[in-house]
Amino acid sequence: MINRVYRLVAPKQIQVNFCNIDLNTSDVIVRPRFLSICAADQRYFQGLRPPEALKKKLPMALIHECAGVVVHDASGVYKPGQKVLMVPNQPFAPPGIIRDNYASTSKFRASGYDGFMQEYVSIVHDCVVPYDNIDDSIASICELISVATHAVTTFMQTAHSIRNDVAVFGDGNLGYITALLIKTMMPETKLHVMGIVDEKLSLFSFADEIHHSDRLPAGLRVDHAFECVGGQVSGTIINSIIDIINPQGTVMLMGVSEQPVPINTRMVLERGLTLIGRSRSTTKDFEDTRDLLESHPDMQSRLRRIIRDTVPVRTIEDMNNAFNTDFSNPYKTVMHWMI
Amino acid sequence: MIYAGILAGGVGSRMGMTGMPKQFLSVGGKPIIIHTIEKFLMCGRIDHIYVAVVKDYVSHMTDILRKEIGDSDRVTVIEGGADRNGSIVNVISAIRKNDSSPDSILITHDAVRPFVSARIIEENIDAAIEYGATDTVIPATDTIIRSADGKQLDEIPVRDELYNGQTPQTFRISMFEEDYFALSDEQKKILTDACKIFILAGRTVRMVKGDSYNMKITTPFDLRLAEAIVAEELSHD
Numbered sequence: 001m002i003n004r005v006y007r008l009v010a011p012k013q014i015q016v017n018f019c020n021i022d023l024n025t026s027d028v029i030v031r032p033r034f035l036s037i038c039a040a041d042q043r044y045f046q047g048l049r050p051p052e053a054l055k056k057k058l059p060m061a062l063i064h065e066c067a068g069v070v071v072h073d074a075s076g077v078y079k080p081g082q083k084v085l086m087v088p089n090q091p092f093a094p095p096g097i098i099r100d101n102y103a104s105t106s107k108f109r110a111s112g113y114d115g116f117m118q119e120y121v122s123i124v125h126d127c128v129v130p131y132d133n134i135d136d137s138i139a140s141i142c143e144l145i146s147v148a149t150h151a152v153t154t155f156m157q158t159a160h161s162i163r164n165d166v167a168v169f170g171d172g173n174l175g176y177i178t179a180l181l182i183k184t185m186m187p188e189t190k191l192h193v194m195g196i197v198d199e200k201l202s203l204f205s206f207a208d209e210i211h212h213s214d215r216l217p218a219g220l221r222v223d224h225a226f227e228c229v230g231g232q233v234s235g236t237i238i239n240s241i242i243d244i245i246n247p248q249g250t251v252m253l254m255g256v257s258e259q260p261v262p263i264n265t266r267m268v269l270e271r272g273l274t275l276i277g278r279s280r281s282t283t284k285d286f287e288d289t290r291d292l293l294e295s296h297p298d299m300q301s302r303l304r305r306i307i308r309d310t311v312p313v314r315t316i317e318d319m320n321n322a323f324n325t326d327f328s329n330p331y332k333t334v335m336h337w338m339i
Numbered sequence: 340m341i342y343a344g345i346l347a348g349g350v351g352s353r354m355g356m357t358g359m360p361k362q363f364l365s366v367g368g369k370p371i372i373i374h375t376i377e378k379f380l381m382c383g384r385i386d387h388i389y390v391a392v393v394k395d396y397v398s399h400m401t402d403i404l405r406k407e408i409g410d411s412d413r414v415t416v417i418e419g420g421a422d423r424n425g426s427i428v429n430v431i432s433a434i435r436k437n438d439s440s441p442d443s444i445l446i447t448h449d450a451v452r453p454f455v456s457a458r459i460i461e462e463n464i465d466a467a468i469e470y471g472a473t474d475t476v477i478p479a480t481d482t483i484i485r486s487a488d489g490k491q492l493d494e495i496p497v498r499d500e501l502y503n504g505q506t507p508q509t510f511r512i513s514m515f516e517e518d519y520f521a522l523s524d525e526q527k528k529i530l531t532d533a534c535k536i537f538i539l540a541g542r543t544v545r546m547v548k549g550d551s552y553n554m555k556i557t558t559p560f561d562l563r564l565a566e567a568i569v570a571e572e573l574s575h576d
Contacts (some may be wrong), residue, residue, distance in 0.1 A: 314462075
């Protein structure tokens with residue numbers, strides 16, 4: 001079948017390409033339905049990545065957050081019409097000690113090979129997760145939620161067991177989702193949220209304490225912290241965490257920075273801190289996320305608040321509009337894919 | 340129920356140089372008509388697909404269908420008619436053996452338009468359910484000249500009001516039956532376009548936005564263009 005693939009060929013320039021999909025494949029053929037725009041996609045679209053990165057990666061179909069519907073599965077595992085979460089990380093080597101979401105042999109969609117901005121996507125069985133009882137637009141942001149699930153799960157497996165006070169730094173989408181997961185998975189823990197924008201912080205009604213990250217209360221101490229800010233201020237935020245964290249605390253680093261950041265390693269050493277980076281999830285994290293969302297409808301209600309726009313997409317012009325809308329939207333923009 | 344009718348009744352006289360009808364020629368390593376059928380197979384809303392081919396190619400069509408797609412219980416090959424509407428009549432006859440519903444929809448499509456998109460198919464179905472009949476069109480880009488004798492220019496119609504007709508054309512089957520069978524044999528010979536029959540019967544035909552890639556492969560130039568378009572890789576590193 002001749003499939004349409006919508007690739008970014010240069011900043012703000014999306015072009016359709018036609019590629020053959022073999023229906024006799026062992027893959028599942030999925031029709032993308034709801035695609036969520038991530039900051040990483042936006043950096044490519046707006047041309048904010050370094051020129052050498054753009055030259056190396058483009059042309060490429062964007063979007064790694066997607067929910068779709070199975071249209072064909074020659075193996076019969078999935079029936080046409082089954083809704084699925086689509087996992088952007090595809091392993092190309094057998095399972096080993098290194099998880100496939102960090103293995104150098106794995107490929108990540110919209111970062112080196114084509115993302116989900118396609119008419120149909122041919123995808124391996126291991127990279128689809130069926131769902132039934134999740135709102136479709138929330139399903140489209142499950143990749144982002146699954147990264148937070150992965151980070152919180154890792155934290156619960158590795159951090160020491162004193163978890164009286166845990167802080168989330170960041171009032172954006174990742175901070176909101178991570179905080180919500182912490183409150184759901186560790187309800188006994190006192191959750192502190194640190195951010196900058198009052199209006200955004202007001203969304204965190206489930207948090208126990210809200211603080212402005214540039215004027216933290218004197219004497220405030222937490223046992224562990226999650227950094228969900230990224231960007232140019234990463235270093236400042238990480239050092240703020242180091243200032244208030246108790247000895248042998250764990251710092252989960254989740255924000256992406258284009259530039260290296262200076263870290264107060266003297267205090268890291270003095271307090272025996274553990275810094276763990278987590279940014280990419282795997283199929284297991286998607287399954288855990290699905291189970292969590294299906295068993296906690298209240299989480300879905302809260303997550304709906306960060307989906308600010310759902311844009312119908314039938315043309316390339318609609319795609320451009322969706323990216324431009326998202327650029328001025330601090331929350332999530334979802335494309336209802338009807339192309 | 341929703342049915343697709345892939346119309347492949349022609350023998351490709353406009354291609355001229357090949358012995359095989361144009362719909363059986365290969366693009367991207369696969370017969371054009373297979374690409375087209377696959378696109379409709381991927382639409383889960385379509386219950387069954389009928390492929391109407393010229394009589395001498397029914398067995399060939401059945402062979403390549405089995406080879407390229409396998410045994411599908413959603414596709415049936417039937418003999419096409421003398422013209423486009425004749426093929427539609429044959430498709431409807433096949434449908435009516437099991438379905439007498441007045442609400443059933445038929446989405447008809449040229450076999451030689453393999454670049455049709457999922458959007459165009461889905462919008463055709465939605466509009467046919469709501470309005471009864473649809474035609475897929477794109478705005479005309481060339482200036483259209485009308486000339487009765489082919490020598491002298493009679494008229495240059497306003498381009499903003501002109502569109503190029505593509506396919507699919509989609510309609511309620513009962514509507515086609517009512518209007519087509521009311522025509523005389525002479526009218527049937529002249530009125531080869533289903534939508535034209537609906538318009539003459541005073542019905543509303545809704546336009547669905549097509550696109551320029553939904554081209555009809557009818558000439559050697561079209562074939563070369565189609566080959567160039569699909570000669571791209573799915574992914575890269």
